[in-house]
Amino acid sequence: MKKNTNMVLKKVDREKAPLLTRLSRYKKPLLYTVMILIAIGQLFPLVWLINYSLLRSGELFGAQFIKWPDIPMWSNYVRAWIQGNIPRYFLNSIIVVCSSVLLTVICSFLLAYACTRMEWKLRSTVYGLVLLGMTIPIHATLLPNFMLFNRVGILDTYWGLIIPYTAFSLPFSTLIFSGFLSSFPRTFEESAMIDGCSMWGILARIIAPNTKPAVITVAIMAFVNNWNDFIMANTYISTQSLLTLPFSVIKFMGEYSGDYAAQFACMVFAAFPTLFLYAFLNKYITEGVTMTGIKG
Amino acid sequence: MNKAFRDKRTIFLMIFPGLAFLFFAMIMPIFLSIYYGMTDWPGIGPMNFVGLKNFREIILSDSVFWTSLGNAVKLTLVTLFLQNPLAVIVCIMILACRKNARFFRTVYYIPAIIPIVVTTKLWVGVFNPTYGLLNKFLSVIGLDFLATNWLSNPRTAVWSVILIVIWQGFGWAILFYYSGLVSIPNEFKEAALIDGAGGVKLYTKVILPLMMPVIRAVVIIALITCFKQMETVYLSTGGGPGNITQFLANYLYIKAFVSYEFGYGNALSILFVSISLLGTYLLIRFTRAKAGEY
Numbered sequence: 023m024k025k026n027t028n029m030v031l032k033k034v035d036r037e038k039a040p041l042l043t044r045l046s047r048y049k050k051p052l053l054y055t056v057m058i059l060i061a062i063g064q065l066f067p068l069v070w071l072i073n074y075s076l077l078r079s080g081e082l083f084g085a086q087f088i089k090w091p092d093i094p095m096w097s098n099y100v101r102a103w104i105q106g107n108i109p110r111y112f113l114n115s116i117i118v119v120c121s122s123v124l125l126t127v128i129c130s131f132l133l134a135y136a137c138t139r140m141e142w143k144l145r146s147t148v149y150g151l152v153l154l155g156m157t158i159p160i161h162a163t164l165l166p167n168f169m170l171f172n173r174v175g176i177l178d179t180y181w182g183l184i185i186p187y188t189a190f191s192l193p194f195s196t197l198i199f200s201g202f203l204s205s206f207p208r209t210f211e212e213s214a215m216i217d218g219c220s221m222w223g224i225l226a227r228i229i230a231p232n233t234k235p236a237v238i239t240v241a242i243m244a245f246v247n248n249w250n251d252f253i254m255a256n257t258y259i260s261t262q263s264l265l266t267l268p269f270s271v272i273k274f275m276g277e278y279s280g281d282y283a284a285q286f287a288c289m290v291f292a293a294f295p296t297l298f299l300y301a302f303l304n305k306y307i308t309e310g311v312t313m314t315g316i317k318g
Numbered sequence: 319m320n321k322a323f324r325d326k327r328t329i330f331l332m333i334f335p336g337l338a339f340l341f342f343a344m345i346m347p348i349f350l351s352i353y354y355g356m357t358d359w360p361g362i363g364p365m366n367f368v369g370l371k372n373f374r375e376i377i378l379s380d381s382v383f384w385t386s387l388g389n390a391v392k393l394t395l396v397t398l399f400l401q402n403p404l405a406v407i408v409c410i411m412i413l414a415c416r417k418n419a420r421f422f423r424t425v426y427y428i429p430a431i432i433p434i435v436v437t438t439k440l441w442v443g444v445f446n447p448t449y450g451l452l453n454k455f456l457s458v459i460g461l462d463f464l465a466t467n468w469l470s471n472p473r474t475a476v477w478s479v480i481l482i483v484i485w486q487g488f489g490w491a492i493l494f495y496y497s498g499l500v501s502i503p504n505e506f507k508e509a510a511l512i513d514g515a516g517g518v519k520l521y522t523k524v525i526l527p528l529m530m531p532v533i534r535a536v537v538i539i540a541l542i543t544c545f546k547q548m549e550t551v552y553l554s555t556g557g558g559p560g561n562i563t564q565f566l567a568n569y570l571y572i573k574a575f576v577s578y579e580f581g582y583g584n585a586l587s588i589l590f591v592s593i594s595l596l597g598t599y600l601l602i603r604f605t606r607a608k609a610g611e612y
Contacts, residue, residue, distance in 0.1 A: 053411060053414055053415065054415070056411065057411060057412070057415060057422055060408060060426065061422065061425045061426065064425060064426050064428060064429055064485075064488065064489065065425065065428065067429075067437075067440050067441065067444055067451075067485075068428070068429075068432075068440075070440075070443075070444070070451055071436075071440050071443075074443070125335075125339070128335070129335045129336035129339060130336060132331075132332040132333070132335065132336060133332065133333055133336035133337075135332060136329050136332035136333045137333075139323065140323050140324070140328070140329050140332070141323050141324050142324065142326070142329050148333060148337070152336070152337075152340065155340055155344055157542065157594055157595055157598045158344055158348070158591065158594070158595075159546045159567065159590060159591065159594050160546075161546065161548050161567035161570070161571065161587075161590070162347075162348070162351065162567075162570075162587045162588075162590045162591045162594070163343065163344060163347040163348065163351075164571060164587075165351065165354070165570065165571075165574045165580065165583050165584050165587055166346075166347035166348070166350035166351040166354060166584065166587070167343060167347045169350065169354070170342075170346065170347055170350060185339065185342065185343050186343040188339050188343075189339040189340055189342070189343035189344050190343070190344070192336055192339060192340060193340075196336070211323075215322060220322075221322050221325065221328050222328075246431065249433070250432075250433040250434060252433065252434055252435045252549055252553070253548060253549055253552070257571075257575075267433075268433045268434075268435040268436070269435075271435050271436060271439055272435065275439070282449070285439075286443070289436045289439060289440060292433055292435065292436050293432045293433060293436045296431050296432060296433065297428070297431060297432065300427075300428070300431045304424055307431070308423075308427070308493060308497075311490065311493055311494070312493060312494060312497040
């Protein structure tokens with residue numbers, strides 16, 4: 023009997039694995055109360071954000087702790103959308119982030135392949151150096167890069183963001199791919215080679231399709247990180263029409279400092295894309311974060 | 319092995335694009351920074367080579383530099399002794415929720431996925447003295463006298479900034495510890511239970527030691543993140559009032575772009591990288607021996 027249940031347990035998701043201590047009857051409600059309180063603590067500021075975004079600007083200053091609007095002011099969102107220039111910033115973010123994600127996936131995949139499957143003298147040195155990049159703070163490169171990009175002529179262009187975004191995404195992406203690739207058996211490539219396939223053909227037709235889960239993890243991690251970036255865009259971009267989505271918040275606060283409610287609506291817009299992604303691709307994000315953490 | 323795996327040209331073509339990006343946007347700037355750090359360049363106009371003068375000045379007579387380091391230490395201590403232990407406890411509680419574990423884990427991670435601009439500006443709103451949630455809350459529960467302008471009162475400013483950082487990082491710590499907890503093989507837990515190690519003892523004597531590698535990784539990453547803190551400060555207090563809430567990354571940024579001491583800012587930048595690298599190295603070195611394995 024016991025053997026049977028064990029078999030079943032192995033099949034189910036690890037999260038449902040049996041917990042060690044059994045909860046007594048009165049402990050369970052207590053546990054859930056605490057858990058829900060923490061959840062409120064984590065989410066309350068967000069609820070407040072949405073709440074304020076639906077009020078009239080004047081209503082914010084009332085004495086009440088939290089006040090639900092009688093009529094939700096959806097017009098706040100309209101003002102934020104138009105005056106906050108959301109569509110333009112959104113488009114910029116998409117262009118810059120998607121390009122750097124594409125470059126990151128290709129470059130880190132090749133780097134990882136060369137460092138795990140190919141045979142050359144300096145490979146562990148190069149691999150170590152790439153991973154060392156994870157400890158280099160972005161902030162320490164802001165000043166020199168500003169001058170460098172200016173000299174090369176990519177300051178205040180899309181490339182001025184695509185290049186550093188890609189560079190800073192490479193180390194952990196290479197790490198994820200390497201972990202994945204090193205588990206492949208050698209026979210994988212060997213049999214294809216006997217069939218007369220070239221190295222690049224093997225990469226494109228055999229290795230790449232088999233690394234799909236890692237590709238998805240890398241792409242999403244790079245996407246979320248770069249999408250949420252603020253400081254690089256703040257430094258390298260000054261032309262308004264090139265700014266990325268997080269800036270809609272800053273710009274809006276600067277230009278319409280009295281329109282509090284629409285400011286909150288603007289923040290909802292800026293937070294929405296990654297939240298949306300998270301809702302659907304939660305599994306990959308979770309995996310990516312833990313993978314880079316545990317192995318790093 | 320097959321010759322194709324040793325082909326120099328193929329290898330070069332594989333590593334070149336990635337290394338080019340790293341070289342251009344990461345390595346070259348560090349060396350440029352060393353160069354700029356030894357000048358008195360304001361950012362435009364003539365540049366004079368001043369050797370190590372900037373570095374000497376920072377270490378010997380720049381009190382803001384030391385305040386910044388002090389703040390990083392404060393943040394680190396709070397992370398280490400408050401956020402992380404709390405995260406471990408909450409993780410154990412999440413596991414106890416069994417079927418709903420996934421739900422709580424997902425919810426707790428939400429703050430970490432939102433752009434830092436939004437979370438920070440949101441908290442600036444919560445701390446706002448006129449319409450902020452915090453002061454309103456205090457007046458509802460009858461603690462009016464505690465109400466203050468949280469981010470500009472010198473006594474509360476640092477701790478308010480730290481609270482924002484801790485709040486945002488909490489979900490991240492949960493995620494890590496949680497995956498560490500579930501990856502401990504069940505046989506260990508069962509064996510411990512059979513040996514009569516139940517309840518608290520099970521955790522302190524069996525689970526925690528087994529989690530040491532995870533704890534080590536999380537702590538190292540958390541410490542580095544604390545040290546690199548910038549965006550939250552930049553977007554909430556800007557380091558003020560009077561540099562009380564200053565952090566190194568923000569300080570070098572302001573020096574270079576606001577007070578036009580580009581050379582000096584770069585010198586700070588180099589010290590910043592050096593401390594980061596040295597700190598990471600020491601942390602990895604000193605915690606290696608203590609981590610258990612399974």
